[in-house]
Amino acid sequence: RSIKPFVIGRGNWLFANTPNGATASTVIYSIIQTAIENELKPQNYLKYVFDQIQIGTDASILLPWSDQIPESCKVKKSQQK
Incomplete structure (x- = not known):
């Protein structure tokens, strides 16, 4: 499932x-x-990432799986599919 968007995008990238x-x-x-x-x-x-990069935040805590990502960036359980 997570590969499908890349397959679709691949066709679009031909026209860069x-x-x-x-x-x-x-x-x-x-x-x-x-x-x-x-x-x-x-x-x-x-x-969040762009704001943090400007102030020199360590990139390792900006990764999507980091436990330091603020709640405002997370999908609430009721919003999940």
Whole structure:
């Protein structure tokens, strides 16, 4: 199930303007899918990560499976499928 979005995305990445653009797209897509798989809200999680990177937070605590991710980034049990 978690591979399906990558298969769909693969077709879209064929139309990236540059190899670097395709790489950037796949990286951000991978981060978003990993956040979803770890029951995080992607938009909240990305905002948190970008805010923390600016202040020099250690990257290891920003990983989607870290126990230090704030509750505001987590999907509440009632919101899960």
